[in-house]
Amino acid sequence: MSTLKPADRIKILANQRQPYHPVTLFSVDTCKAFRRFHNSMADYVPTPLVSLDNLAAELGVAKLFVKDESHRFGLNSFKALGASYGMARLLADNLGRQIDTVTDEYLTSQDVKEKINDTVFVSATDGNHGRAVAWCATRLGCKSVIYLPKGAAPFRVRAIQNEGAETQVTDLNYDDAVRLATRKAGENGWTLMQDTAMPGYEQIPAWIMQGYTTMVAEALEQIERMGSPLPTHVFLQAGVGSMSGAVLGFLVERFKGKHPITVIIEPEKAACMYKSTLAGDGQPHRVEGGLETIMVGLACGEPNPMGWEILRDYADFFVSCPDLVTAEGMRRLANPIGVDSKIVSGESGAVGAGLLDLLMRKSAYAEYQQAVSLDKDSIVLAFSTEGDTDPDGYRKIVHHGKCPPSP
Numbered sequence: 584m585s586t587l588k589p590a591d592r593i594k595i596l597a598n599q600r601q602p603y604h605p606v607t608l609f610s611v612d613t614c615k616a617f618r619r620f621h622n623s624m625a626d627y628v629p630t631p632l633v634s635l636d637n638l639a640a641e642l643g644v645a646k647l648f649v650k651d652e653s654h655r656f657g658l659n660s661f662k663a664l665g666a667s668y669g670m671a672r673l674l675a676d677n678l679g680r681q682i683d684t685v686t687d688e689y690l691t692s693q694d695v696k697e698k699i700n701d702t703v704f705v706s707a708t709d710g711n712h713g714r715a716v717a718w719c720a721t722r723l724g725c726k727s728v729i730y731l732p733k734g735a736a737p738f739r740v741r742a743i744q745n746e747g748a749e750t751q752v753t754d755l756n757y758d759d760a761v762r763l764a765t766r767k768a769g770e771n772g773w774t775l776m777q778d779t780a781m782p783g784y785e786q787i788p789a790w791i792m793q794g795y796t797t798m799v800a801e802a803l804e805q806i807e808r809m810g811s812p813l814p815t816h817v818f819l820q821a822g823v824g825s826m827s828g829a830v831l832g833f834l835v836e837r838f839k840g841k842h843p844i845t846v847i848i849e850p851e852k853a854a855c856m857y858k859s860t861l862a863g864d865g866q867p868h869r870v871e872g873g874l875e876t877i878m879v880g881l882a883c884g885e886p887n888p889m890g891w892e893i894l895r896d897y898a899d900f901f902v903s904c905p906d907l908v909t910a911e912g913m914r915r916l917a918n919p920i921g922v923d924s925k926i927v928s929g930e931s932g933a934v935g936a937g938l939l940d941l942l943m944r945k946s947a948y949a950e951y952q953q954a955v956s957l958d959k960d961s962i963v964l965a966f967s968t969e970g971d972t973d974p975d976g977y978r979k980i981v982h983h984g985k986c987p988p989s990p
Contacts, residue, residue: 587951652970666718828891
């Protein structure tokens, strides 16, 4: 483990991979159940994988693939992959069914709805996860209650309400809102549907993480159908580490430890994975404070222990970066070169593309570029995990230059 010299407040920490050992949560056979369930959903179609060939050529890499999750279930983010599978597993257990016998059609049938309609799902969210929980609960004929941290964008709150949820914007940061939702679940007999684990609450977060892997399974299949070699590098953003841990866990199992170079990216004021890695004791560490960042979906101060363990053992680099990185990524994706496709990527979605752009274009990052082994042969996969979930905020960045690039 070593720290590279910071440039423009971007800090990169090199991590030592551990020898391969099975990540059973994401075994190849287990992952078939997630795909089978999602395939049973009437609304399910794979989201686009965009090959930005002209941008890749400008940056000096062989390929840049971006998985565009703004098209997922009409919800503008990937989160329903986890919420839908988490609910399916929970309800299958409650109904005495094996998950391989459960389809979305069965769960949304009138007979099942009558059995589960007194279920209330509760969660805390910066926006995307709560909207996904509300959407999934409403489809099942259930109620949902969603708590949001202070400063939640009104558009995100309305989007959750429009999916049928009762919402409350708190005066808390994200981690404390999770604690509030957990307490309310216990007090009211509600079902907590959260994608971060805590002592005594591990099973549902594990199921949610498993659901996220459909996204990366789709991406690898799409790359192969395009006739391209598989990625040499994968850039993953981290909040609590559930999505990044799930994707990396899937890749570790798919490639049996010989997976692509993996870069984990966080906002500088909520870089709990970076802090945990820097501590060097193998334990997750909390970031204190208000966690201020435009990357609100990543504004999480406490790692999901299950996600952290996978990232600790198998990620290659941890990056802490200022907001200008994702802002630059948003502008780059919104203004394509030549025939490249436009991608509407939100604040928490574009940081991977933004980091690659800066590492490859600016001489100040030459040391970083070399350390991460980025060159003309690199094939990079990034995940735009959300679209313009706050349209006003998106316009301020993309159209009006909020968070300008450094000179």
